[in-house]
Amino acid sequence: MALSRKTKIIAGIVAVVLLAVITVVSILATRKDTPEVTTVKVEVRKELRSTVTSSGEVRPIQFMNLTSEVQGRIEEIYVKEGDQVTKGQPLVRLDPTQLQSNTDAQLAAFQASQDEVRVSQSQVTAAQNNYASAQQQYNVAQVAVDSARQAIVAAQADVDRAQVEVNAANRELSRNQQLLESGVIARSEYDAAKDRVENAKASLNNAKSNLSSRQLSVRDAQTRLAQQSVLVRDAKRGVDTANLSVASSQSRANQSAATLRGQRNQRDKTLQVAPINGVIAEIPSKVGTFAVAGLSTTALLTIADMSQINVEVKVDETSIEKVEVGQKAKIKVDAFGDLEIAGEVIQKTPLAVGKSQTSGGLSVNINVQEAKEFRVVIQMRDLPTEVQAGLRPGMSATAEITTKVVNDVVAIPLQAVIEKKADDAKALPGDGAPAPNEKPKMITGVYVLRDNKAKFVEVQTGIIGESDREITSGLNAGDEVITGPSRVLNTLKEDTLVKKQAKKEGAPASP
Numbered sequence: 039m040a041l042s043r044k045t046k047i048i049a050g051i052v053a054v055v056l057l058a059v060i061t062v063v064s065i066l067a068t069r070k071d072t073p074e075v076t077t078v079k080v081e082v083r084k085e086l087r088s089t090v091t092s093s094g095e096v097r098p099i100q101f102m103n104l105t106s107e108v109q110g111r112i113e114e115i116y117v118k119e120g121d122q123v124t125k126g127q128p129l130v131r132l133d134p135t136q137l138q139s140n141t142d143a144q145l146a147a148f149q150a151s152q153d154e155v156r157v158s159q160s161q162v163t164a165a166q167n168n169y170a171s172a173q174q175q176y177n178v179a180q181v182a183v184d185s186a187r188q189a190i191v192a193a194q195a196d197v198d199r200a201q202v203e204v205n206a207a208n209r210e211l212s213r214n215q216q217l218l219e220s221g222v223i224a225r226s227e228y229d230a231a232k233d234r235v236e237n238a239k240a241s242l243n244n245a246k247s248n249l250s251s252r253q254l255s256v257r258d259a260q261t262r263l264a265q266q267s268v269l270v271r272d273a274k275r276g277v278d279t280a281n282l283s284v285a286s287s288q289s290r291a292n293q294s295a296a297t298l299r300g301q302r303n304q305r306d307k308t309l310q311v312a313p314i315n316g317v318i319a320e321i322p323s324k325v326g327t328f329a330v331a332g333l334s335t336t337a338l339l340t341i342a343d344m345s346q347i348n349v350e351v352k353v354d355e356t357s358i359e360k361v362e363v364g365q366k367a368k369i370k371v372d373a374f375g376d377l378e379i380a381g382e383v384i385q386k387t388p389l390a391v392g393k394s395q396t397s398g399g400l401s402v403n404i405n406v407q408e409a410k411e412f413r414v415v416i417q418m419r420d421l422p423t424e425v426q427a428g429l430r431p432g433m434s435a436t437a438e439i440t441t442k443v444v445n446d447v448v449a450i451p452l453q454a455v456i457e458k459k460a461d462d463a464k465a466l467p468g469d470g471a472p473a474p475n476e477k478p479k480m481i482t483g484v485y486v487l488r489d490n491k492a493k494f495v496e497v498q499t500g501i502i503g504e505s506d507r508e509i510t511s512g513l514n515a516g517d518e519v520i521t522g523p524s525r526v527l528n529t530l531k532e533d534t535l536v537k538k539q540a541k542k543e544g545a546p547a548s549p
Contacts, residue, residue, distance in 0.1 A: 073526045074539040077487050080517040083449045086508055088442040088501035090360055092414065094351030096371060096433040098342040102314055104129070106329035106336040107307045108137060115339075119321055123312040123341065130338050132329055134308040141301040148298045151291035158287040162280035169273035176270045179263040186256040193249035200242035207235035316341040319431055342431045347418045349381065349435045352391065352411035360441040361386055367416050372434040374425065383439060385415035414439070442501050448513055449506040454484050454521040455499060456528065484513065485520040485530055492520060492534045 110132035117129055214231040217223040320340040323329065329336035349369050353361055367381040390410035416437050421429075459478045482499060485492040497512030513519070520527065520536070530536070 072535055072537045073530070075485075075487070075492075075520045075526055075536045076522055076539050077518045078451060078454070078521050080448060080450060080509075080513050080515055080519055082515050083447050083506070084445060086444050086447045086449050086501060086503045086506060087440050088360065088503060090353060090357045090439045090441055091436065092351035092353045092357075092439070093434065093436045094349055096429055096431060096435055097348050097350045097415075098316070098344050098431055099346040099348060100314075100343045101319070101431075102316070102341040102343070104310055104313075104338045104341065105331075106132070106310075106338055107331050108132065108304050109330055110134070110136070110308055110328070112323055112325050112327050112329055112338075115321065115323070115325055117318050117321070117339070119318050121318045122316075123318060124315050125312055127312045128309060129312055129318075130310040130323070132308040132310075134305055137301070137305040137308060141298070141305045144294070144298045144301045148291070148294040151287065151294040155284065155287040155291050158280065158284040162277065162284055165273065165276040165280040169270070169277050172266065172269040172273040176263065176266040179259065179266045183256065183259040183263050186252060186259045190249065190252040190256055193245065193252040196245040197242065197249050200238065200245040204235070204238040204242050207231070207238040211235045310338060312341060314341060314343050315345060316343040344426070344429070344431075347421065347426065347429055348384070349416045349418065349437055351414050351416065351435075351437045353414050353439075355390060355410040355412065358386070358412040358414075361412075361414055361439055362441075365439055365441060367437045367439040369416065369418060369435055369437045371429065372436075373428070373430075377425070379421065379425065380419045381416040381437065382419055383414060384417045387413040444501060444508060447500070448509045448515065449503065450484065450509055450513070450519050451521050452502065452505060452507050453527075454519045455482060455497070455507055456484070457482050458494070484509075485527060486513075487518045487520055487536065487538070490535060490537065492530045492532070492536050494530075494532055 112130060113133050114131045115129070116127075116131070117123060123129065211228075211231045211234075214223060214228045218225065218228040318339060319342040322337050323339070327336070329338070361383060363383050363386060365383045367383060369379040369381045370376065371379065390412055392410055414437075416439070457480050459480060481496050483494050483496040486495050487493075495512050498510045500508030500510045502508070520530075526536075
């Protein structure tokens, strides 16, 4: 039976609708099965920088915490917080009354010890004069001994001459006796010879007596010399004793002088002056407060040396190995907005600081779950005058440290680089299944778009920039790398059919 025209029209409409449904379902199925990805062309970058960003605070080159070294009530504070001070400028004065009294008393004691030294020195002079006199008397006694000995020699000569005369007179007497007995001479001549013998004997006796007297004189002179020698020794001992007395007096004077210097030093410390040029950071004490010294010494004020201003930041333990002394940095201080200040790393501490610690050092209790940081000091360079004047200790700051710079480098977005198990990335020739206890081999690579298919390419990477990563091998300029989204990259397989995501109108180009 022939179909009516109306029936044919209805059949045609049904066929068209059915074809449209099949087309829509096919399109939806195709979209569901073919993942959409974004891609980027590999290009050679002129420069790529690896940086480490950390926060911290502005710190001066040094702090000087001035504390009271003596006791006393604070009478006057000459400065206020924020004042610029120069070295030697008076800052705080304590009541000096008691310390001044102690100094005056010690000065009197010192002057008395000085007088004692002068008295001892005069005693030395007297002892030296006495010694010189005794030595002179000793010399006189020595001369007397020598003279007496010479007199003995003369007296001995007189004795010898008198003995000769006696002998001659006796011989003449013997001859005259013989001549007398022979009747040759008269009796008178014999008597004269006999008288000459008696006179010679008398002269001999006188000479012997004189010799004995001279010998006694020598013994007396030697006795006086010995006595004078004792006096010389006593005088010399007196000089030595006087010198010892001077040395002892001088030692006491030196001790008194040292004590006086100590007292004056204590008195002078009642006036605290600035030890360095800087700015007054804090004044915890007030006028009228009684300052104490010792273990619980009173804090007077804090001076910050702002001649060289640093920024101290804490770098995470995962990044500290990249930081080295001498690296350049860009610093932003919160108080100055987006102003960038040049800096240079001058110190990297070797000890880690737990985020709950307030200072560095080795801790007795080890907390392996707590993140660790390292203190890094960055010196600010080429500070404008107005900026340096406005910087204050403790201001918050952020530092971006440039750890490495490479030029003419192949770089791709960070999200394009992934790590996969070797068997998940693609079947590599000769690769077998890992042993049961063997850790699966991980390889680093990217997916490259070739003929609308994802091709996994193993790459070697270098430094990591702010949003890009260096590729040292595996890619060439012009390659089209799949960058995401990451949920798609992690599910891609080798030779997976993908579709480039259509660029929305008005959207920026892919990086």
